[in-house]
Amino acid sequence: MERQVVECRTSFDACPLCGSRLVKKYNCNPRKIVTLEGEIYVLERVLMCSNPECAARDWSFHSEELQAMAFWRRIYGVDVIARIADLKHRERKTHDEILEYLHSRGINISKGNITYVLNFVEAVARGWHEENIEVIRSKIKERGGYTLGVDGTHSYLGYPLYIFRDTLSGAVLYARAAASESTDDLKPFFEKVLEMFGEPLAVVSDMQPSILEVVKELLPGVKHQFCQYHFLRNVGKELMGQDYKKLSRIMRREGVKTKVRTQIRGEKKKKKGKSSQT
Numbered sequence: 001m002e003r004q005v006v007e008c009r010t011s012f013d014a015c016p017l018c019g020s021r022l023v024k025k026y027n028c029n030p031r032k033i034v035t036l037e038g039e040i041y042v043l044e045r046v047l048m049c050s051n052p053e054c055a056a057r058d059w060s061f062h063s064e065e066l067q068a069m070a071f072w073r074r075i076y077g078v079d080v081i082a083r084i085a086d087l088k089h090r091e092r093k094t095h096d097e098i099l100e101y102l103h104s105r106g107i108n109i110s111k112g113n114i115t116y117v118l119n120f121v122e123a124v125a126r127g128w129h130e131e132n133i134e135v136i137r138s139k140i141k142e143r144g145g146y147t148l149g150v151d152g153t154h155s156y157l158g159y160p161l162y163i164f165r166d167t168l169s170g171a172v173l174y175a176r177a178a179a180s181e182s183t184d185d186l187k188p189f190f191e192k193v194l195e196m197f198g199e200p201l202a203v204v205s206d207m208q209p210s211i212l213e214v215v216k217e218l219l220p221g222v223k224h225q226f227c228q229y230h231f232l233r234n235v236g237k238e239l240m241g242q243d244y245k246k247l248s249r250i251m252r253r254e255g256v257k258t259k260v261r262t263q264i265r266g267e268k269k270k271k272k273g274k275s276s277q278t
């Protein structure tokens with residue numbers, strides 16, 4: 001199969017600390033991610049602040065979109081992980097049935113891996129690893145701050161799953177499924193994150209209205225950067241492009257065009273015959 005490489009970078013165009021331009025720090029090696037739509041290879045361009053005097057000079061700005069799509073160092077996209085949880089807990093499928101479903105979508109995963117994924121997503125949905133809070137907190141303190149990424153694009157067992165990250169390290173700060181996408185359901189999650197890790201330097205999220213509202217209320221004056229979804233749009237294009245190529249190859253091989261033309265001609269003849277009868 002042809003390897004599709006998609007590029008991605010942070011949504012920030014300026015340093016959230018000093019406002020200077022962000023420049024290239026390094027490129028990551030293309031990383032494979034398995035999604036429900038297919039496999040993609042993602043090349044992440046990591047940026048840094050261009051101001052040598054800035055306290056954020058050593059920081060790395062990663063793609064928030066990539067972080068929202070797949071957990072750090074994990075090959076399966078969040079969509080695959082959430083689907084596995086759904087099959088298991090909502091549709092009550094056995095592990096063999098889950099395997100069969102995934103294989104039918106071209107996803108080769110072992111039975112042992114399914115158990116692992118399920119344990120992982122349950123830990124995420126329960127509110128994440130409380131035992132890591134101290135470690136993450138001291139790292140943030142040492143660095144001098146964090147930027148908060150909020151992602152509410154996935155659902156877990158039918159409920160919106162909110163994942164909060166320190167986008168500078170990629171660490172998940174908190175994650176929980178909410179009863180709804182309303183401001184009232186989301187606000188306590190934000191309060192919990194602020195209580196655990198303090199006020200972020202900036203927030204990055206999509207344009208979800210409840211996130212906008214809660215940030216405005218709880219973090220007035222804090223910069224709110226919107227995720228551009230450039231990369232995801234490109235992913236769609238790349239994957240669709242591949243499907244389209246495959247489809248047109250099959251159509252050519254099967255002589256679909258000729259068959260369709262013959263069919264149309266036949267239909268027209270039938271119509272003519274009918275209208276001459278009446």
Ligand SMILES: [Zn+2]
Pocket residue numbers: 015016017018019020049050051054055056057
């Ligand atoms: Zn800076």
